[in-house]
Amino acid sequence: MPSINFWCNNMQSTKMTLAYSPCPNDTYIFSAIASGKVAIPGLEFDIHLHDIEDLNQYALEQRYDISKVSCYTWLRIREHYRLLQTGAAFGHECGPLLLASKPLDIHALGDCRIAFPGALTTAWLLFQLCGLSIGMPFFIPYHEIVPRVASGEFDCGVIIHESRFTYKTAGLHQLIDLGKWWREETGLPVPLGCFVMRRGFSQDQVQAFEELMLCSIAEADRHDIASDEYIRGHAREQDAGILDRHIRLYVNDYSLDLGREGQAAIEALAERAGRMGILT
Known part of the structure; x- marks a missing residue:
């Protein structure tokens, strides 16, 4: 993983603020990072968990270095944050x-x-x-x-x-x-939530964090969801079946890489919101 190696070889000890929701899909993605099972030497995270609407508001205030936000909020903070290609909650059967x-x-x-x-x-x-x-x-x-x-x-x-x-x-x-x-309107996955990183970090740093997220997801995939104390400790619903369905629905291929379809979904959201004057 060249970007992680770059960080290890070129960065002094760094502490970054990281924020996400207590929902099972987010805690699933970050369980291995929060526990230290996967890490970048010299990089420490100050982790905060908040409801998604609180995260959105904090993003407007530029409170955290890295944060989960609603895609609607991302459209409002593009000047200050860059979109990450990993960790997104997109899909075809998971809309509000x-x-x-x-x-x-x-x-x-x-x-x-x-x-x-x-x-x-x-x-x-x-x-x-x-x-x-x-x-x-x-x-x-x-x-x-x-x-x-x-x-x-x-x-x-x-x-x-x-x-x-x-x-x-x-x-x-x-x-x-x-x-x-x-x-039905667009033929695209519904763009619900995404991760963003404060502008000012280098492309190598961005890629290193994205690779770390992928490692964390891979580690989570190796274990039984119902037995993960980190996920259960933050979840509102404790039923193992609901936890499994929630994670399998929202942690999917778009979480590994937005890809062209994911990018097109965000662009379609921005275009339609702009056309209606919602973003002005």
């Missing part, structure tokens, strides 16, 4: 879902109270792009959406993360799959 406690006409949401997982999330951007009436938007922590929609506090809500595996137990109904809508 609009849910309600009872069947609703999705073309008549103007008077509905709709809960979203954050004003900087890709879920919020996709909802705006799909052309549905925004109704009355409320931004709350993602894990509160299902119970607060089920209680009747909100008429509907857009869910992300592991909520897609558990919402039926709360008696909720899917109104629209925003990931499916995106694929």
